[in-house]
Every structure is written in C-alpha cells, then in structure tokens.
Amino acid sequence: MNCALCQCESPLQNSHIVPEFFYKQLYDDIHRFHVVSSDSSKSDFLKQKGVREKLLCENCEQKISRWEKYAKEAFGNGLGIQIVRTGNIFRLSNLNYQTFRLFLLSLLWRMGVSKLEFFEDTRLGEKHQEILRKALLNGDPLEPLQYPCLISAVQLNGEFHRAWISQSMHNKSGNYHCHCIVINGILFCFFVASHAMPAVFGEVCINKKNEMSVYFGEVKEIPFLAEFASNLGNAIRSRRTKQV
C-alpha cells in the first residue's frame, strides 16, 4: 500500500482522519468516543477504535500533525489571535493564513480519501481530490476562494456540546457541493466547486488578511444540520429501542 498523500511505498501509519486533538477531549473514562451516526443501522465501531485508517507514511503524518498543532493552539490557547464579538458573530484576526488553511484543506482531503464508512458521504471526485493532494504535498494553501471553509460553533437548545462529533455530511447548495462535519461542537462546512466562489466567502472564511468569522448559533438555524440533528434523535431513539 502506498501513502495516500506522497504516493511513496512506505509503511503506513494508523492515521487519524478526524484531528486527534479534537477527539482527545471526547474520551471518557472508559476510553470510548461519543461518536454518533444519524443512521441507527450503522454500527458504533468507531466508539471503540477511533477514527483511524492506514493512510499516510510517517513523513506525511508528521507534516499534517504540524498544521494540526497550529490549529489546536490557535483554538485552544489563542496564540495572539484577536477576537471581536458582534452579536452571534466572532471576528478572528491575526491567524496564520497558510498554516490554518493547510490544516483545513488536510481535513477535507482526509474526509474525501478515507474509506471508512463514517466518511462515506464525502466524495470529492478525482479532480478535486488530486488538486488538494498536490496542494498539501507542496504546502500550498491555495487561494481563499478555493475550497473555502465556513466555521460555526453550534448549539443544541442553547447548549454547546463539546462532545458532539458527527459523521461527515453532504448537501448541494446552489451550484456547489457542501461537505460538512461537526467536531467537538464545531461545524466545518467546506464548499467545493470548479467555478469561482462568490467573493463573500472571502469575507467570512479565512482570507489573506488573516481574518475569519465564526458564527455561534443554534442548530435549527442551519437547515440541513437541523435535519441531521433530527435524524440523529430518531437514530438514538431507535437504538435504545433495539437495546431493550
């Protein structure tokens, strides 16, 4: 098996697809994940094994972990990032465009390349998969309007759930594809299209002025996510019924 990123033949690591730092917080005392599927027929195998897959060689694994380290520190420790709040919108500035973008693109790419059932709804297609692979390999963060990622902190009935991790989701919005995942209550929404994205994405998603906005709000205000949450509720109920 070759490394999915550099394509060299090399022993593969048991790579994590969802950034490890995000789900470290999700371990409870018996080392299970609070991972939920909106489809009750799917097994909860991820609860035991984590979201891992033989994917990358050691070099590529380390490369991605450097970008993740930055994202972790940026989210966790602030790293000199300035935040201004206006209502439900948090405006972040002083982020490192290159590193943060590479982290985001690596997340999208890993979701797309993964063969795990958990990510089965994220299919980017050969062309986008290859553009992303080359960008990551060359450390190229691409332009802000290429695969922009909208980040929101989502609440369920007024509460923020740090332990909430979802399967990846897909929907089509206008003439672009939207690939999303909730990790630790943070919704990452990637927009994928061959044509140029509306310039407004450059205001909201991270741009070269090192700024980005994060929306903080209710799940029900994000229509497709509300649908997901409702399916999730049904899945949990039906799982409970099965266990009885």
Ligand SMILES: [Zn+2]
């Ligand atoms: Zn590699």
